[in-house]
Amino acid sequence: MLRFGVLLLLLAQPARCSACPPGCACSEAAQTVKCVSKELRFVPAGIPAYTRNLFITGNRISRLGPGSFAGLDNVTTLSLSNNRISEVASHTFSSLHNLRSLDLSSNQLALIHPEAFAVPGLMLKELNLSRALYNHSSVMDLATSLRWSGLEGLQSLDLSGNGLIYLPPRIFSHLSGLRRLQLANNSIVSIYNETFSGLGQLEELDLSLNALKIFGDEGLAELEHVPGAKLHLGDNPYMCTCGIEPFTAWLNASRVRVVDVERLVCLFPVELRNTSLLAAGSLVLGCHRTGEGDNLALQTSYVFLGIVLGFVGLMFLFVLYLNRKGIKKRVYDMRDACREVWEGYHYRYEIDSDPRLSQVSTTADV
Incomplete structure (x- = not known):
């Protein structure tokens, strides 16, 4: 009887091996399947239903669609890193x-459909998209997908290393349960209003290794939108x-709040x-002194100009x-000359207006 049981076990062993797809390593005990660096072009069929941890990495899979993971209800951890995936379809x-x-x-990822990351029952907690976007323009597709995929239960999102230049307003507003947001090693130049809107439960925000030169009023207001978050702000070119x-x-x-505050330094x-x-605050006060000096110099210039004009x-x-007598004589001469001219005009006017005087004037001339 014991031999019969052993025989059955031996017969079952090859069957279990044959249930593992070619190019994959399966472990029922660990409930894990690994298909690593096998030049696979598609998600392999026949992955065992017991699988909870599925690793398909380092292959050449270009597209993922709704049928890629059919029948794998038990999978809790799925790694698809480094597969050259360019498109993720909805659902x-x-x-x-x-x-x-x-x-x-x-x-x-160059094409991310609107409901690409939709998972039933708000189960998805961690989403790693580091170094995953084809270029920074893909962020608009990503923003749409984050809005339509129903990720209110997501707790960790990693977008580091994607060369992001900007973040669309309210891109994370539908991730109300987010606790950890990784934005390190991008090219973000500034933070605008509503960038972090809706992230009231955020506990960690990493903005290190970006292109942030300064946090203006809008940027500081955004940091205040996540009052409970620990912040990483180092390795930025602060001016x-x-x-x-x-x-x-x-x-x-x-x-x-700022984890690396001691390492924040000026670059320019x-x-x-x-x-x-x-310590830059005291240097900035120097800016104010410079401004006051400029104003003082300008005021001094005005005073000097007034003195010169005075x-x-x-x-x-x-x-x-000194020339009052000569000026007075000139004034009197001008007055007399004007009077003579005026009397001449007046006399001429009387002659022209009276016919009798005009006749007398003519006779006198003869």
């Missing part, structure tokens, strides 16, 4: 009713000019390179005083 993962972690890192004063004041008041101008932003005016009056 690709809809058959994965228990999916909690999805890794699409190191792919080339320590007078406009950075509100940011340095905010940093000094928010040291507990060159003479302030590697100066701590925490001196010129006094000199003019002094010259008039």
